[in-house]
Amino acid sequence: MSRPRRERRSVVAVEAIGPYALVRVSRGSLDPGSPGQFFMVEAPGRVLPRAMSLCLAPRGELAFLLDPIGPGTRALAALERGDELHVFGPLGNGFRLDVERPLLVGGGIGIAPLPYLAEALEQPPAVIGFRTEHHAEAAVLLPNADVVIDPVLVTDAMPAGRDVLACGPEPMLEAVRAIAPDAQLAWEAPMACGYGACYGCVVEIDGELKRLCVEGPVLCSS
Amino acid sequence: MLLLNASGCLDALTAPDVANSFDVFVTKTVTPQPREGNAPVRIAETEFGMLNAIGLANPGRDVFIRQTLPRLASEIDRPIWVSVGGFTAREYAETCEQLAIDDVDCIELNLSCPNVDEAPESAAEIVRVCRAVTGKPLYAKVSPHAWDIGETVRAIEAAGADGLSLVNTLRGTTLDARLRPTLSRGTGGYSGPALRPVALAAVLAARRVTRLPIVGMGGVETGRHVLELVACGATHVALGTVLFADPDAPKRVRDELAEELATLGSDSVDHLFGVALDTVASGVNSSERLRVARRE
Numbered sequence: 001m002s003r004p005r006r007e008r009r010s011v012v013a014v015e016a017i018g019p020y021a022l023v024r025v026s027r028g029s030l031d032p033g034s035p036g037q038f039f040m041v042e043a044p045g046r047v048l049p050r051a052m053s054l055c056l057a058p059r060g061e062l063a064f065l066l067d068p069i070g071p072g073t074r075a076l077a078a079l080e081r082g083d084e085l086h087v088f089g090p091l092g093n094g095f096r097l098d099v100e101r102p103l104l105v106g107g108g109i110g111i112a113p114l115p116y117l118a119e120a121l122e123q124p125p126a127v128i129g130f131r132t133e134h135h136a137e138a139a140v141l142l143p144n145a146d147v148v149i150d151p152v153l154v155t156d157a158m159p160a161g162r163d164v165l166a167c168g169p170e171p172m173l174e175a176v177r178a179i180a181p182d183a184q185l186a187w188e189a190p191m192a193c194g195y196g197a198c199y200g201c202v203v204e205i206d207g208e209l210k211r212l213c214v215e216g217p218v219l220c221s222s
Numbered sequence: 223m224l225l226l227n228a229s230g231c232l233d234a235l236t237a238p239d240v241a242n243s244f245d246v247f248v249t250k251t252v253t254p255q256p257r258e259g260n261a262p263v264r265i266a267e268t269e270f271g272m273l274n275a276i277g278l279a280n281p282g283r284d285v286f287i288r289q290t291l292p293r294l295a296s297e298i299d300r301p302i303w304v305s306v307g308g309f310t311a312r313e314y315a316e317t318c319e320q321l322a323i324d325d326v327d328c329i330e331l332n333l334s335c336p337n338v339d340e341a342p343e344s345a346a347e348i349v350r351v352c353r354a355v356t357g358k359p360l361y362a363k364v365s366p367h368a369w370d371i372g373e374t375v376r377a378i379e380a381a382g383a384d385g386l387s388l389v390n391t392l393r394g395t396t397l398d399a400r401l402r403p404t405l406s407r408g409t410g411g412y413s414g415p416a417l418r419p420v421a422l423a424a425v426l427a428a429r430r431v432t433r434l435p436i437v438g439m440g441g442v443e444t445g446r447h448v449l450e451l452v453a454c455g456a457t458h459v460a461l462g463t464v465l466f467a468d469p470d471a472p473k474r475v476r477d478e479l480a481e482e483l484a485t486l487g488s489d490s491v492d493h494l495f496g497v498a499l500d501t502v503a504s505g506v507n508s509s510e511r512l513r514v515a516r517r518e
Binding site: 006040042046047048049071072086088189190191192193195196197198199200201202203204209214 | 231232233236237240250258259261262263264265266267268269270271272274276279414415463465466467468469470
């Protein structure tokens with residue numbers, strides 16, 4: 001596994017994709033890591049960095065997809081080319097890629113790690129769901145995917161008999177694992193450090209508290 | 223001056239390199255029984271700091287002594303200070319007694335965790351019963367909530383403490399979009415930049431009444447911040463919240479401190495120990511203060 005590093009990187013571009021922002025930074029000596037791993041990305045003017053899974057790894061760059069809904073993500077979306085920020089990673093455990101019949105499932109901003117994952121698995125089938133048509137513009141990042149829009153749910157459109165790799169809001173992950181008990185699920189929690197120091201990012205899974213940054217963020221539910 | 227991590231802000235077993243970049247490693251608080259900690263949500267950011275409500279998650283003292291401590295001793299080539307917590311003075315004392323182990327260099331009594339129900343005994347009473355059962359150096363970590371820190375410090379010193387850790391977090395609350403507390407416990411410990419002036423004032427107040435060593439902490443992010451705590455009378459300095467954003471902070475802060483000292487034409491931080499105290503006591507002339515304040 002590659003060793004995490006913390007470097008000051010510069011912004012190459014910030015692109016709007018529907019309501020989301022794709023923040024592209026120069027890669028420097030950072031290793032992109034494996035799909036599902038994440039980086040702690042400095043949020044300008046804020047005390048804590050933000051945990052972001054890698055969305056794409058274009059040559060010489062790292063790209064993060066974010067939903068600008070809070071002060072940190074809004075500050076990140078407002079960055080301009082040439083701005084500098086600290087990026088620390090890759091961190092955590094990503095998806096296991098030794099699957100026979102992969103199916104990617106994503107909901108909302110939870111599609112963030114799927115484009116990089118799709119690349120590694122040679123563009124497998126995918127089902128992704130969004131709240132609105134506007135949010136669904138992000139489907140451009142995953143050209144192979146079947147797209148559903150609320151009130152249709154990803155679980156309505158998931159074919160059976162697949163090795164599911166999913167990321168999305170907690171209710172979606174719970175629904176996915178109810179029909180695919182062996183699914184690999186990428187969870188999310190507010191995170192302060194990203195490297196196991198603060199014990200802040202625990203989630204309760206089957207009655208057990210797990211530190212997502214070191215035990216996850218991808219956990220196998222069975 | 224030693225640079226330490228603030229207890230609770232670093233797990234040396236998941237980040238041994240960070241622990242080894244300090245002069246001393248301070249463990250997370252160890253309690254008699256294992257504690258899973260509070261339910262999520264455990265952290266919340268504010269404009270000027272962060273709240274945490276971890277709730278002293280730890281494996282309990284038996285597992286700590288049998289499993290964690292030997293692993294720490296093999297991975298960390300720094301003195302190890304063990305933070306001890308409890309719910310009665312007797313619990314604190316029992317843990318101190320069991321820590322009569324070579325790998326333990328110092329015991330820091332966590333007398334002020336804002337995220338658990340506190341021991342009903344006073345800080346000084348807990349220090350007194352622990353002093354009676356341990357020969358290890360004993361530091362008392364004090365809450366910034368005390369109305370008169372000087373009085374608390376005098377009582378802790380009289381009870382036999384060898385040093386003080388100032389300050390722990392302040393209790394705080396944030397509300398989410400629906401106007402409900404963000405943290406599942408409702409309140410949490412407030413740390414980060416907002417705590418810095420509180421820490422400076424507490425260290426000044428303590429230094430006026432004691433000559434015990436003081437580990438100053440609270441919102442330290444830069445070399446300049448270290449210098450300010452030392453100027454207020456801190457003997458040593460600890461880094462906490464800054465580690466979450468910057469695991470390389472110990473080295474950076476040391477480099478910045480060296481630069482600050484060079485700018486001031488001083489070759490040792492010890493030369494600036496307590497200088498803020500002197501000027502408060504002797505009353506630097508007001509017009510000079512105004513001149514400096516206007517310039518800043």
